[in-house]
Every structure is written in structure tokens, then in C-alpha cells.
Amino acid sequence: MLFHVRMDVGVPHDLDPDVRAxxxxxxxxxALELQRAGTWVHLWRVVGQxxxxxxxxxxxxxxxxxxxxSLPxxxxxxxxxxxxxxxPSALSAQEP
Ligand SMILES: O=C(O)C[C@H]1C=CC(=O)O1
Structure with a gap:
């Protein structure tokens, strides 16, 4: 089952830099582990955000x-x- 997810990250500015890193x-x-497993199929940065x-x-x-x-x-x-x-109009949904 596929899910489209948008994540907007807002780490507090006063968070300890070492904790943030x-x-x-x-x-x-x-993220790399889940991509290699085929679970995280696409990961794109939103330009400027x-x-x-x-x-x-x-x-x-x-x-x-x-x-x-579970994401950190x-x-x-x-x-x-x-x-x-x-x-229904996707190529992948058409009869051969
Ligand atoms: O940077 C982000 O968009 C948040 C999150 C998603 C993957 C990752 O490495 O961090």
C-alpha cells in the first residue's frame, strides 16, 4: 500500500547542536535503511524548505x-x- 507523505521539519533553534547533529x-x-529495504520508495527535498x-x-x-x-x-x-x-488511466493499470 502506497502513502504520499509530506514532512515539514521544525527543530527548535535552541536545541543543543550536538543533539541536533x-x-x-x-x-x-x-532513511537509508528504509530506502534500501524498498519501504521508502521516494525521498525528495522541497525546494527552499x-x-x-x-x-x-x-x-x-x-x-x-x-x-x-519511530523516525528520530x-x-x-x-x-x-x-x-x-x-x-485507472495510469499506464500500469492498462491491459497488456
Ligand atoms: O531532512 C528531512 O527532510 C527529514 C528527514 C527525512 C529524511 C532524513 O534524512 O531526514
């Missing part, structure tokens, strides 16, 4: 929810999630 490094390691647009391929909404909550930067994110389904 550790959070960002841990988040990056987790500390935001990303992502597509996840997970079993269901519960897995999506748990994955998002989750406490500092606003997250918008949209469930996706196949469009």
Missing part, C-alpha cells in the same frame, strides 16, 4: 503510522499523510 545523523541512517515529499510502500496504515512515529525527527515534524491507490 546526532538526531539528523540517526534520521539519515534510518526544510521539508520533504516521500512515498512509502508499506502493508497498511498501521505500519505507516508506526514507521512515522518525528517529534520535530509536522506530517501530512495521503493514502494512494491506482489511477
Amino acid at each position: 546526532e538526531l539528523v545523523a540517526t534520521e539519515k541512517a534510518r 526544510y521539508s520533504n515529499i516521500s512515498v512509502f510502500d508499506v502493508a497498511d496504515a498501521t505500519e505507516m503510522h508506526d514507521l512515522l512515529w 525527527l518525528f517529534p520535530y515534524m509536522q506530517v501530512q499523510v495521503t493514502a494512494l491507490t491506482e489511477h
Whole structure:
């Protein structure tokens, strides 16, 4: 099941720089792990913003929810999630 997710990150300016660096490094390691597993299918930066647009391929909404909550930067994110389904006009939906 595919989900489109927008994450807007807002790390407090007064957060200890070492804590911030550790959070960002841990988040990056987790993002790479999930991409290599095929779960985090797309990860794009929104131009000019500390935001990303992502597509996840997970079993269901519960897995999506748990994955998002487990992200190291989750406490500092606003997250918008949209469930996706196949469009009937998509090439991939056509008969061969
Ligand atoms: O930078 C971000 O958009 C937030 C988050 C998503 C992947 C990652 O490494 O950090």
C-alpha cells in the first residue's frame, strides 16, 4: 500500500547542536535503511524548505503510522499523510 507523505521539519533553534547533529545523523541512517529495504520508495527535498515529499510502500496504515512515529525527527515534524491507490488511466493499470 502506497502513502504520499509530506514532512515539514521544525527543530527548535535552541536545541543543543550536538543533539541536533546526532538526531539528523540517526534520521539519515534510518532513511537509508528504509530506502534500501524498498519501504521508502521516494525521498525528495522541497525546494527552499526544510521539508520533504516521500512515498512509502508499506502493508497498511498501521505500519505507516508506526514507521512515522519511530523516525528520530518525528517529534520535530509536522506530517501530512495521503493514502494512494491506482489511477485507472495510469499506464500500469492498462491491459497488456
Ligand atoms: O531532512 C528531512 O527532510 C527529514 C528527514 C527525512 C529524511 C532524513 O534524512 O531526514
